[in-house]
Amino acid sequence: MDLDDDILYEDDSGNESSENGDDQFMEMNMEPESSSSQKRDEVDDFQFEILTPDKIVSHMVDCIKEVNAVVEIPATTTRILLNHFRWDKEKLMERYYDGDQDKLFTEAHVISPHRSIVSKPKKTTRQTAAASSAEVTCEICFLSLPSKGLTGLECGHKFCTLCWTEYLTTKIMDEGMGQTISCAAHKCDILVDDATVMSLIRDPRVKLKYQHLITNSFVECNRLMRWCPAPDCGNAVKVAYSDAKPALCSCGHRFCFACGENWHEPVRCVWLKKWIRKCDDDSETSNWIAANTKECPKCRITIEKDGGCNHMICKNQNCKADFCWVCLGPWEPHGSSWYNCNRFDEDDAKKARDNQELSRSMLQRYLFYCNRYMNHMQSLKFEHKLYASIKVKMEEMQQHNMSWIEVQFLHKAVDVLCQCRQTLMFTYVFAFYLKKNNQSIIFEDNQKDLENSTETLSEFLERDITSELLVDIKQKVQDKYRYCESRRKVLLDHVYEGYDKDWWEYIDI
Structure with a gap:
């Protein structure tokens, strides 16, 4: 089946959209995906591709085309099936050809396009005209209208166009539903296909919102894609395989592909998630109550x-x-x-005292690591402001016979400083859940060395750099940030070696 005939991808309503996104969505099936996709290599050759909103739509249409070329069913039905299988094409193909297609379509809440059609005697032109002019009552507004004025799905439920439009608009604009809008009939779970939605909706705003919901579902359901979590960034990242590795969006935001949080080495996603939840909920309030009150x-x-x-x-x-x-x-x-x-x-009193001491000890442990975590987070925010002051210093240095290339060492120093701050911040999350053993002591020594060298570099960069002995200052800054880089590498290499050799034991609190 040719997707060009599908209403979802080609607007034949005669309405002009007030926003470019509508036309781009409609016509994207005619444009091949750009071959100049932006790719970068990160840790362990982790390859990923940055997809702009236009490329996301193009990629979705290509997936539908690829599957539809094999199964040969309506494109909108293919889209619903793919969404049901979280856009796993191989899994869909496997289920489609396992011999139980009726069950597949039932689970996906669509009517099978291969259902048998009982042959009926052909009607004459007069009979057809009479049938179309016969009045039928809409089951929503109870108005009697000619049968041709009612619209329905393959399930057989028909309603007037006005009721359909109001129903779909409410679902899309108020409830934020896109791919899961079911038939307006009571207890009918058949999903409304894209072609029906696009033919019934006339408001360009509602159309655009529906298209955004479908696109958003495509990214969120796809295990190999993730939205960039940076504010006001509409890009998505597509990878060859899902892993807890860093992805760098074209907007400059660096994040963990597995969990979507800021890149958080050396701590793993599961422990970072527990830490964030621990910081966000009221568990520590309960600990304070337990440590400072009694029953x-x-x-x-x-x-x-x-x-x-x-x-x-x-x-x-x-x-x-x-x-x-x-x-x-x-x-x-x-x-x-x-x-x-x-x-x-007595035993009860002793137990009460033991519980009190345990709660107090747990609270003190949490506050120890939380204070250091928050301190590095706050310092990291201040270090980012260093870029502005460093830029001024770089301009001053260029006025003293230093080229633009020669003064880049200051920018590099701030980059290293921010990397070290971020690593240190997450080392305290890692240490909070870490049990004491010989390897944890080595880790803490590496952490101390990195922390000391980072503080030294931070202090040095905040000093006033005079025009005297610029060459000497350049050498000192380079020595300091290179030492920080080496200490950061030593710490991370030791942690990853511990992961490989199962050195680390954790406290599940």
Whole structure:
């Protein structure tokens, strides 16, 4: 089947779109994908391709064409099937030819285009005209209209054009639905195909929104594609295989392809995800409550100690229990030895004290690593501002008989500084979940060396660089950032070697 006949890819409505995206989407099937695709090699030859919005549409159309050339079914049905299989063409082909096509179409919520058609006697011209002029009631607005004024899907449910338009507009604009819009009939799960949507919708804004939703679904469902997470960037990254490797978008944003977060070596995605969730939720608030408050041993209400005396009286009017803050036991047995709790050491009280110490220790551990993580994050933001001041210094150096090439060492130094800051930031996430062993001690030594050298480089770059002894200053800056680069490489090589040899053991907290 030729895709040129499909309404989704060619606008025959006669309406002119107010935005270029509509026409580009409609006509993209006529344009071959550019051969000058932007590719870069990163760590371990991880190859990826930057796809602009136009190229994303072109790539989607090419996928539909490739599958449709084999299965020979309507293009919009092919698109729904591909979306059902998360755009895995091989998996679709395998299921399509396994002999149970009816089950496949049922699971994808489409009517099989190969269903048997019962032959009916041909109607005369007069019978056809009478049938088209016969009035039929729309099941949504209950208006009686000629049958030709109603539109429906292959499931047989028909409604007036106005009701269809209102229904589709609501689903697209208000609910943000694109590829999963089902028939307007009650309890009918057959999906509305793209050709029907594009023929019924006349508003260019709604059309454009629908096209964006379909394109967005294409990228998000495809395991080999990911949107660039940078704000206001509409590019996507396409890879040959999915892995936790860095991808660099043409907008300059560098991120992990596997999880979409900023590139976070040496910590792995699973631990970074746990760390982000730990920082975002209220778990540490709970830890603070556990570390600084206790429960009344009688009514279990939470109590905070606001005085020096360990004699506690529960303020719950229905409780009024007297107990010791230290051991949580009844106050009466303490007698005259007010602050000596060694007489009272029942199992429940001992367990309460142990839990209190554990919560306090966990909170202190989290705060230790979190403070250092946040400190490097804050420093990294300040280091990015260095580029502006360094640019001024580079211009000053050029006025003292140094060429543009010769002053690039300052820009390189700031690049290295930012890389080291980002690596250090994520080493504290890695260390937070790391169990102590001989290799972890080596890791911490490497971390300390990198941190010291990074601070030295940062301090040196923030100094005022005078015109005197520029050659000497250049040599010192180069020595410092090269040493930082070497220490960063040593740290990362050691971590990756540990991954390969299973040196690292983790604390799941």
